[in-house]
Amino acid sequence: MSESMAGLKRTRYCANVGEELIGSQVTVMGWVQKRRDLGGVVFVDLRDRTGLLQIVFDMETIGAEGFKKAEHIRSEFVIAVEGMVEKRDPETVNPNIPTGILEVRASGLRILSEAETPPFMIEENSKVKEELRLKYRYLDLRRPDLQRNMMLRHQVANLSRNFLNDQGFLDIETPMLTKSTPEGARDYLVPSRVHGGHFYALPQSPQIFKQLLMLSGYDKYYQITKCFRDEDLRADRQPEFTQIDMELSFVDVDDVIGVNEALLQKMFKDAIGVEVPLPIERLTYQDAMDRFGSDKPDLRFGMELVDVSDVVRDCGFKVFDGAIGAGGSVRGINAKGCGDFPRRQIDALGEAAVEYGAKGMAWIAINEDGTYKSAITKFLREETVEAIVAKLEGKPGDLLLFCADNNEVVYNTLGNLRLDLAEKLELLDKNTFKFVWVTDFPLLEYNKEHKRYVAKHHPFTMPMEEDLHLLETAPEMVRAKAYDIVLNGNEIGGGSIRIHQRDIQEKMFAALGFSKEEAYERFGFLLNAFKYGVPPHGGLAYGLDRIVMLMCGSDSIREVIAFPKIKDASCPMTEAPGTVEKKQLEELSIKVDILELT
């Protein structure tokens, strides 16, 4: 049975039926969350995107035929109900829903669509396996928690747009079918039909186009747009993801940060009621690494890294001396109150340290009586141990963890142990939002595979003026006018001031090991464009998915994307990617060519 709604008009959403309507007629429409048959009376919880509303069908009010239809109703049927809003009997009030003191006594019912029993219940905090939920995403998306996530996402996108519009930014669309990016991640390619053997690439970001827009005088650009990277997926990655992207002309770092702090403040206040105190703290890259072992530090808790290299220098303990001698360091963190961790737990931390790249983890547990439990103290002089403990502000009951290695390994190991411990100690409150700017990133990093420097951000990132003289002599020392915005240990956005001067750009390419010819081959039209008058400019791009994920307290961006893909970049619902007809490939001048393993 599926009746038409001819002549009917919805007058209210379910949860918008309020007390002021008691005694009035309403027409509501939605899905049946639950139906109960209580001796001649049928109760239905009707659901729409606003919430639930109880409907009562009794034979007297709705008549015999209508009542028969009501008895036929099952979960997820779509129905339209006309009826009178009434106050519920006090004993049947449901305090858990906003309409819990009301019900609608139905005088009319149409079954607009029947439904088979869904493969899982439509309910909040579903415990159903994600795989099944994603196969039936259209049912999963009926869950109120996912609906709230989608509504929040809508709100964040639109209040960002409104803020940027008010600030004079122009929403300008850049192409999706564009050119393969040199120096980037792996591109998604799109074969051209007209130009056989040629390919478009889907954009990894609108980077080049937004810089061209600055060069064209648009002054302030933004776009909320899809970007594509064909990389292996992790929990917070998707083949296609959404950026809030912006670029501004005639600006320096502080201008970009200024407008974005105001945007973040508005975003978090208006979307989830969280105050972001301004200015947001800034850490240089070097400070972030030294203090938190990470360029995306989580500032919701302390447990900072402490460099004890000076204290242990020439202490005679081989592990420490070796690391320092090789140009590395010895650093530690103080896991406050973890001095009573059982050995098994400390060993687990040590194993984690090895996974993070360390050769091992040294530790000192401070007993409540002030004595130490440790496997390393015996290698150290007593005053060295005391100095280490003092430097880490060790108190009875604390657990001190150490890593001695090159700095990269030390940062990574302690940075991650710090996070693991914070999770174990439940220091990561999802309702606390700690922002930090990380600035002054290194301009270049050495790529061992390609045996040359590569841009850490991208090849158009502006070096800091005071480091320009190092570009030829000590490129690894040059800091960039690049900045990330980090929230609770997640990089939610990043950007830089761009090079607008041709001489600096040429030096940059030289540092990357490109000849002028190679540079033109790779970045031709952008370099050509830069001949015709370039304003100083810079920008920033946010990962919208991640921002909304953090706002929702979700652990996966799949919870804030309507139709996400899974780890193998497929969609369990549509079964994309799929096979196509031979004719389609012929038109595109391509052939499938799967390399068989022999």
Added chain:
Amino acid sequence: MSESMAGLKRTRYCANVGEELIGSQVTVMGWVQKRRDLGGVVFVDLRDRTGLLQIVFDMETIGAEGFKKAEHIRSEFVIAVEGMVEKRDPETVNPNIPTGILEVRASGLRILSEAETPPFMIEENSKVKEELRLKYRYLDLRRPDLQRNMMLRHQVANLSRNFLNDQGFLDIETPMLTKSTPEGARDYLVPSRVHGGHFYALPQSPQIFKQLLMLSGYDKYYQITKCFRDEDLRADRQPEFTQIDMELSFVDVDDVIGVNEALLQKMFKDAIGVEVPLPIERLTYQDAMDRFGSDKPDLRFGMELVDVSDVVRDCGFKVFDGAIGAGGSVRGINAKGCGDFPRRQIDALGEAAVEYGAKGMAWIAINEDGTYKSAITKFLREETVEAIVAKLEGKPGDLLLFCADNNEVVYNTLGNLRLDLAEKLELLDKNTFKFVWVTDFPLLEYNKEHKRYVAKHHPFTMPMEEDLHLLETAPEMVRAKAYDIVLNGNEIGGGSIRIHQRDIQEKMFAALGFSKEEAYERFGFLLNAFKYGVPPHGGLAYGLDRIVMLMCGSDSIREVIAFPKIKDASCPMTEAPGTVEKKQLEELSIKVDILELT
């Protein structure tokens, strides 16, 4: 030379320097439109996105060094200027620009970027060949008219969003990497790396996803999003184009039309100050064809088609009798005041008619003295001629044109002649905006190639209830709940109410000649989804590019797209599509396979 702007801060955009600032210091930045050297004084027209501002450099104010720099300035240099706002001498006032009574006397100058001489002048209404303009799109985009177009587009997009937000629509993103569409235009394909031999398709529209969102209870959805069709291009087509897409639940045709009339009214009022009187006129498809020979009629002028079949029936003139006898018709239009067209011009119309598919064009010119000039009157009785002229309301000085053929040819020929004449007679005022809804489209059309009916809109379009009984017996007679919104002869949007009842959907598939198995193969996950409770729903999608094009009075959507593609779907600026490395194709398990012509 490229100086930094360290320590400088722009205080105003160029055209925002107003009279109230006379006597104040300002700092402005922008591009040099023009530089004139008038005996020891350098004048510069400085340009930013707001407009022009005159800068005066005199040695006394700026000093010797600064003046030397000023002399060095050329067109398109990017400069920053500090100076005092002054009133111009009356004889140098430029009434053509808003800042024409002012100038800034520079006390500071920095050359932020030099510029080579661009390949064409940056000026409004450029006469430069489009090919060159698109190669240097970043310079073309500096032209004030293109900048206005982009700003208008920004405004239209954002006021549409704000309107839809206010109406409770949710902005929900749908995937770009999805599945190849059966029954659609040609897809752009994206090879999958993880699933060798499998392909994503870029969406031709979010149609299926938006219907799923309705099924998921989102109630009102919208998105301004890119869509992709790999078709041969025309002036108003691009490989990627932008839709304002929406879908609503629990609605019928009038609801969708209602919300969209309000949107159109707001859009045109707020963006370009044009009042759209509501309700917008509605024409059924049949009326549109009968009166204008087109399903996208231009209502800016009359010249309607008139059916004279009844009048000429059995008139003895073979051409007329033959057409009517074969089930066709004889129809005419009255080109008012064109009775004095020279024979050459009338013959040109006849040739055009043949191009539009007619075997020929009959005509009667009415001389000022009431006599006729015509090649056909001699075949007709005098009273038949008089009746024809009367039916077309022919007056002295008019030119009557006729076509006799099957209806399809008659509509197409006269519909197009009507437009050609209107253009010649300059009846197509770009500042007049005439909207019309075309409704009640045929549900199906017969496809001769596939020897079956295909959906005119798409296979989920709802038939009109009163025609449902014809679906099995006379499918070509069934009208659909489909509607287009037409502006000045351009379809700017279209949509339909969708089928939400399984039994009707099955009948629809049967009419399309699909077995149940075939239907599931093609539309599997959507049909599965429809088992679980579907609300009545419908929607509409606008072509944003076309709307903005019409608002701008442009003839091409390339004028309202920042980085458009040309006819062969390539981008002259980026040279996309391009070749890629062999390794990239290997990773995607594909091989280029160009069929050589032998």
